[in-house]
Amino acid sequence: MGSRASTLLRDEEIEEIKKETGFSHSQITRLYSRFTSLDKGENGTLSREDFQRIPELAINPLGDRIINAFFPEGEDQVNFRGFMRTLAHFRPIEDNEKSKDQNGPEPLNSRSNKLHFAFRLYDLDKDDKISRDELLQVLRMMVGVNISDEQLGSIADRTIQEADQDGDSAISFAEFVKAFQYL
Amino acid sequence: MERQNLEAGWLLGSFWSLLLGALVVSTFKGPQQLLALDMGSENASWEPEEVPGTESSEHTFFSLDYQHVQVPFEITLWIMLASLAKIGFHLYNKLPSVVPESCLLIFVGLIMGGIIYGLNDKSPPVMDSDVFFLYLLPPIVLDAGYFMPSRPFFENIGTILLYAVVGTIVNVFGIGFSLYGICQVKAFRLQDISLLHNLLFGSLIAAVDPVAVLSVFEEIHVNEKLHILVFGESLLNDAVTVVLYKLLRSFCEMSTIKTVDVFAGIGKFFVVAIGGVLVGLIFGMTAAFTTRFTKNIRVIEPLFVFLYSYLSYLTAEMFHLSGIVAIIACAMGMKRYVEANISLKSHTTVKYFMKMWSSVSDTLIFIFLGVSTIGDNHEWNWTYICFTVVFCLLWRALGVLVLTFFVNRLHVNTVTSKDQFIIAYGGLRGAICFSLVFLLPDFPRKKLFIAATTVIILFTVFVQGMTIRPLVELLDVKRKRESAPTVGEQIHMRFLDHLLAGIEDICGHWGQYYWKDKFEYFNSKYLQKFLLREYSQPKSSIVLLYEKLEKKHAIELVEAGQLIHTPSHASFDSQKSAGMVKIVDGLNSDVLENIQKILARNLYKIRRTVRFCSLKIYGIQTVQYNYCLSQQHVQMLVLFRYAINELSIRRTGCEK
Numbered sequence: 001m002g003s004r005a006s007t008l009l010r011d012e013e014i015e016e017i018k019k020e021t022g023f024s025h026s027q028i029t030r031l032y033s034r035f036t037s038l039d040k041g042e043n044g045t046l047s048r049e050d051f052q053r054i055p056e057l058a059i060n061p062l063g064d065r066i067i068n069a070f071f072p073e074g075e076d077q078v079n080f081r082g083f084m085r086t087l088a089h090f091r092p093i094e095d096n097e098k099s100k101d102q103n104g105p106e107p108l109n110s111r112s113n114k115l116h117f118a119f120r121l122y123d124l125d126k127d128d129k130i131s132r133d134e135l136l137q138v139l140r141m142m143v144g145v146n147i148s149d150e151q152l153g154s155i156a157d158r159t160i161q162e163a164d165q166d167g168d169s170a171i172s173f174a175e176f177v178k179a180f181q182y183l
Numbered sequence: 184m185e186r187q188n189l190e191a192g193w194l195l196g197s198f199w200s201l202l203l204g205a206l207v208v209s210t211f212k213g214p215q216q217l218l219a220l221d222m223g224s225e226n227a228s229w230e231p232e233e234v235p236g237t238e239s240s241e242h243t244f245f246s247l248d249y250q251h252v253q254v255p256f257e258i259t260l261w262i263m264l265a266s267l268a269k270i271g272f273h274l275y276n277k278l279p280s281v282v283p284e285s286c287l288l289i290f291v292g293l294i295m296g297g298i299i300y301g302l303n304d305k306s307p308p309v310m311d312s313d314v315f316f317l318y319l320l321p322p323i324v325l326d327a328g329y330f331m332p333s334r335p336f337f338e339n340i341g342t343i344l345l346y347a348v349v350g351t352i353v354n355v356f357g358i359g360f361s362l363y364g365i366c367q368v369k370a371f372r373l374q375d376i377s378l379l380h381n382l383l384f385g386s387l388i389a390a391v392d393p394v395a396v397l398s399v400f401e402e403i404h405v406n407e408k409l410h411i412l413v414f415g416e417s418l419l420n421d422a423v424t425v426v427l428y429k430l431l432r433s434f435c436e437m438s439t440i441k442t443v444d445v446f447a448g449i450g451k452f453f454v455v456a457i458g459g460v461l462v463g464l465i466f467g468m469t470a471a472f473t474t475r476f477t478k479n480i481r482v483i484e485p486l487f488v489f490l491y492s493y494l495s496y497l498t499a500e501m502f503h504l505s506g507i508v509a510i511i512a513c514a515m516g517m518k519r520y521v522e523a524n525i526s527l528k529s530h531t532t533v534k535y536f537m538k539m540w541s542s543v544s545d546t547l548i549f550i551f552l553g554v555s556t557i558g559d560n561h562e563w564n565w566t567y568i569c570f571t572v573v574f575c576l577l578w579r580a581l582g583v584l585v586l587t588f589f590v591n592r593l594h595v596n597t598v599t600s601k602d603q604f605i606i607a608y609g610g611l612r613g614a615i616c617f618s619l620v621f622l623l624p625d626f627p628r629k630k631l632f633i634a635a636t637t638v639i640i641l642f643t644v645f646v647q648g649m650t651i652r653p654l655v656e657l658l659d660v661k662r663k664r665e666s667a668p669t670v671g672e673q674i675h676m677r678f679l680d681h682l683l684a685g686i687e688d689i690c691g692h693w694g695q696y697y698w699k700d701k702f703e704y705f706n707s708k709y710l711q712k713f714l715l716r717e718y719s720q721p722k723s724s725i726v727l728l729y730e731k732l733e734k735k736h737a738i739e740l741v742e743a744g745q746l747i748h749t750p751s752h753a754s755f756d757s758q759k760s761a762g763m764v765k766i767v768d769g770l771n772s773d774v775l776e777n778i779q780k781i782l783a784r785n786l787y788k789i790r791r792t793v794r795f796c797s798l799k800i801y802g803i804q805t806v807q808y809n810y811c812l813s814q815q816h817v818q819m820l821v822l823f824r825y826a827i828n829e830l831s832i833r834r835t836g837c838e839k
Binding site for chain 2: 031034038051054056057059060061062063066087090118121122138139142154155158159162163179180
């Protein structure tokens with residue numbers, strides 16, 4: 001495992017990942033060792049089963065959706081670059097980055113991108129709106145099985161009513177952002 | 184309004200002077216200390232009953248036996264005085280916004296102390312430390328712990344602990360050593376104060392006081408994070424203060440100090456802190472367990488909350504652990520389960536009793552502080568006192584700066600420099616220092632220490648307390664956002680929690696969300712089954728919040744009787760009224776009963792207010808208004824009918 005690991009992560013790759021995601025050198029190496037420990041097939045990519053093997057993720061209500069978020073459209077394997085790219089969304093925003101040039105592409109962990117990531121976890125059919133059904137599904141997963149469907153439905157209705165401003169009975173991305181402004 | 188104020192003012196004033204007179208007279212009557220409840224006076228009151236063999240032949244119609252009721256009578260008088268003073272402040276609307284209540288109360292106490300001193304020509308009663316620690320302090324701390332928002336507290340717990348523990352230690356040693364340095368200067372004639380005494384003084388003066396912080400910060404609504412940092416620190420530094428004070432005091436009495444003793448002190452700190460938390464948690468869990476069985480005796484449910492918390496405080500004090508930490512751990516631990524188990528009425532009772540007790544304690548503490556200041560307990564020495572004030576401010580600022588520097592390196596959420604300034608400035612000292620200084624063993628310079636403590640407390644409460652509000656506005660510190668909670672927010676917060684916990688799992692990183700998730704899992708699997716009454720149906724907080732908000736809206740809807748735009752129920756199309764009906768279905772039977780009762784009571788009231796309101800409106804609007812309202816009526820009747828139907832269905836046992 002040792003020699004293979006070092007050949008798989010060359011310095012140039014580390015530099016590229018660093019530039020793209022903003023993680024530091026030590027963070028990248030640590031995440032790489034985590035990646036390889038998860039990669040039971042030892043083929044340099046992770047499949048869905050590898051993720052599902054993580055015990056805590058199995059009991060997490062949002063587990064499946066999070067796993068899906070790692071895999072780009074239609075694929076079944078994710079390599080280290082893709083892994084890092086998704087994780088980069090969760091890197092904390094640092095103050096010194098705010099002063100960097102505003103003209104460049106927005107860094108992956110900006111607030112807007114983070115919210116976009118969360119939005120995509122709600123919005124399964126990717127129509128840029130969270131409809132009542134999608135909200136219901138998320139609620140059902142988080143609230144548990146003790147609540148009746150009508151109650152859940154009314155909770156979903158109320159949530160949409162609170163956030164909805166253009167009256168389309170669904171939450172668009174702008175409304176989603178607004179709901180988060182206090183968090 | 185003005186006339187009302189004036190009348191109330193006169194009434195209060197006369198009441199007040201009467202009370203004051205009564206108290207002054209009472210201090211004339213007995214030389215005994217007003218507040219030191221010694222057994223002597225109680226015994227004395229029993230004796231007269233045996234004596235009057237000679238007098239029993241005369242039947243007096245009217246006799247005065249003050250000795251019999253003296254102690255409770257005086258206590259009640261004091262409390263009454265304090266409460267009347269409080270009413271007095273709030274009569275003048277401008278006053279509480281400029282001067283914080285604590286200042287006013289101390290001022291009142293000063294006046295009273297002055298009057299008593301002037302009339303009696305001896306020192307007024309001094310606040311007994313036992314009374315303070317055993318009776319006056321616990322209600323305040325319990326109130327603080329029970330209503331502490333646990334989410335921000337645990338998010339910032341690292342920072343809070345750092346400030347409380349390391350910050351206090353830095354302050355203690357800093358102040359102690361600097362004062363010792365000052366004492367060495369020959370010109371000030373203070374050389375007889377040894378290093379140990381200085382350190383002891385430092386240990387009692389360095390700690391930030393929760394009572395003072397609470398009363399001042401309550402009125403300036405700063406942002407939640409800042410509030411919880413200052414407040415959490417003031418509560419948790421009690422553990423450090425207890426250890427250091429007792430340690431240094433025992434050092435004063437020992438002839439030689441070995442390094443073993445120092446290490447014993449450090450070990451003692453851990454014992455005190457962890458022991459306090461454990462004691463608190465044990466009592467908290469027991470309280471939660473007890474409330475599981477109180478379904479048939481709802482009336483005494485609130486009592487359990489208070490009894491267990493007070494027991495945890497006393498137990499911790501018994502073992503010389505930190506009582507404040509214990510009572511906070513107890514309150515925070517039991518809150519979640521107790522609130523699920525006790526009825527709504529008990530919940531309200533608990534809330535209001537706690538608030539009432541803590542308010543009374545708070546008021547009494549400040550008044551006594553004022554009263555006890557007057558007298559000949561003081562030895563005045565300009566240099567020492569001035570330097571104490573200077574060093575307190577200096578070391579607090581230094582401590583906060585250095586520690587925040589470290590905190591900001593490690594954490595994502597930085598503490599801004601404005602916040603830092605408020606944290607440093609908000610380090611108020613209060614009654615705890617005062618009581619501790621009276622507990623000091625008698626040595627020649629004790630009066631100097633008492634004087635210095637008094638000056639510091641008065642300085643921090645008056646100067647810092649009064650100026651902190653304009654400073655907050657001047658510096659434009661982020662304030663508390665005043666908006667109602669929404670269900671959507673709750674959902675999103677929970678969503679983010681799960682999401683971040685999942686990501687942390689993937690990274691293999693044991694961060695904040697990981698532990699939170701683990702605790703929630705442990706809670707739902709084991710704790711809830713044991714401690715909650717209906718563990719088969721623990722309701723998620725999202726559902727609870729939703730129900731609470733819907734209930735509030737239903738009540739508002741009925742009470743207003745006019746057309747207001749409420750989010751869920753306010754339009755006319757049938758879809759929405761069907762939605763309203765659906766909401767009725769979704770509510771459980773308690774809420775339905777509530778709605779039913781409210782509707783039954785208010786339906787006729789609404790008709791009357793409707794007529795009244797419509798008279799005020801002119802022209803076409805009148806017609807429309809009437810139309811609107813009658814439609815509203817229809818909707819409410821529909822709601823009413825469905826509520827009854829629903830209720831009868833549920834009663835006949837068609838529940839799921």
